[in-house]
Amino acid sequence: MSGAPAAIEDMPQGTHGGTLGDWLSAAVRGLEAAGIETARLDARLLASFVLGWNPARVLAHPEQVLGGEWSRLQSLLARRANREPLAVIIGKREFWGLDFAVTADTLVPRPESETLIEAALAATEDRDADLSILDLGTGSGCLLLALLSELPNARGLGVDLSAAALKVAAGNAAILGLEGRAEFRQSDWGRGLDGTEGRFDLILANPPYVADDEFAALEPEVSRFEPRLALSGGPDGLTSYRSLAPQIGPLLAPGGGAFIETGAAQAGAVSALFEENGLAVTSIHADLCGRLRVVEVQQVMDK
Ligand SMILES: C[S@@+](CC[C@H](N)C(=O)[O-])C[C@H]1O[C@@H](n2cnc3c(N)ncnc32)[C@H](O)[C@@H]1O
Incomplete structure (x- = not known):
């Protein structure tokens, strides 16, 4: 020892x-x-x-x-x-009242990410509707699976670059009895989607957003044990948002909404990126600590 x-x-x-x-x-x-x-x-x-x-x-x-x-x-x-995270040692973490298996290949689900689920549910008028959901960077699958647990007739696709994370997500879908409505696929954000999936009513994303110069200040549980692919947002923390911003519009169904998590001080910059790509920012949701956390976007409606 x-x-x-x-x-x-x-x-x-x-x-x-x-x-x-x-x-x-x-x-x-x-x-x-x-x-x-x-x-x-x-x-x-x-x-x-x-x-x-x-x-x-x-x-x-x-x-x-x-x-x-x-x-x-x-x-x-x-x-x-x-300083190995407790969730990784015991192999699970609760999110949205559900137990998710986590491994060294997945981000440990964070309480503030529940803001994404709250915002997506608040925007869903009919929870029994046959909705389609896309989760970009699904990790443990926590966002997609939490939403499917609330929307009984919805189905969803979770994508991730990490094959190992996708295995964990698929296992979580099976444990939660949601495997019949959840599919997981390896893809570089939305680039691997060939259009046969159609467009999505709800799109969720919690991209990596830690800027290079912020790593030194992270807790060792995060910097030493969580996957770099799940954390690193490049020099200014916004690299993943720059990739995602032009992809969201073509993937959204008419009337659909996308819900994008941001770092504590990034909501303004992320909103600007989506607006530059022709989307309307309809709301910015705060987490329980009052930090602006989720940018909600829609397609601009033709007048
Ligand atoms: C911050 S984690 C979020 C994981 C999970 N959605 C959550 O909220 O706990 C970001 C995820 O994006 C994935 N990722 C990073 N770059 C990606 C890319 N280019 N394409 C798809 N997924 C990517 C990472 O592997 C990681 O699972």
């Missing part, structure tokens, strides 16, 4: 290290020493994962004697102390 904080190195390493309470207290000290602000929560979630108990039961039974679980807990603790 070299490289782990001393507080972790000093913990018993055998298979019978002690009680759950012993492990939790030592694990919290170790995670705090590694600079993790959510040490208590993370220790509890690791224990919950390894024991197969809910977090409340973990807290309620500090007297539980750990057998073989101790060494398994120690190996996951060392990974977390090395």
Whole structure:
């Protein structure tokens, strides 16, 4: 376990290290020493994962004697102390009330991306309609699958450049029972779509938007463990938006809407890019922290 904080190195390493309470207290000290602000929560979630108990039961039974679980807990603790994201260690993250499998090949779904789902649903007058959805840069599939879970007669296509991410997305569709309405395909944004899919009523995209000079300030969980392809927006963070802006209009069905996530300070620049490409920005939605997060665009209607 070299490289782990001393507080972790000093913990018993055998298979019978002690009680759950012993492990939790030592694990919290170790995670705090590694600079993790959510040490208590993370220790509890690791224990919950390894024991197969809910977090409340973990807290309620500090007297539980750990057998073989101790060494398994120690190996996951060392990974977390090395700043690997908890979601990747336990292999899942909740988004829109649904559990999504995540791996080192996918972005961990972020709470602020739920703003995309809220905005798309708010713009959908008839939730029972037979809508078609396109998710550009689908990653774990969280955006497309969350929307399909709310729109019972919709179907959707998720595209990504990463074949490994697409595998995870397809697995998530199957786990959620949505595989009959979700298709996944490898494509460089909309370039791989040959027109046989028709146009889409709803288009979602959460492109990579971290500017080159912003990487140094990212948490290690993000900069060291999340896929560069899912993060990097090029020199000014806007490279992906420049590729997407001319593609959206031809892919939108008449009356349809596209919902594009942006970085916290990018909504103005992204709106301008879409307007330069002949689209109308109809709304900009803020996330729960009040940051402008989702640019909503439509085709300009002929008068
Ligand atoms: C910020 S992540 C978003 C993932 C997921 N939609 C979410 O919200 O959690 C961006 C995604 O775009 C994908 N991507 C990057 N460049 C791409 C390209 N040129 N064409 C298609 N997908 C791309 C990445 O692989 C990654 O899955």
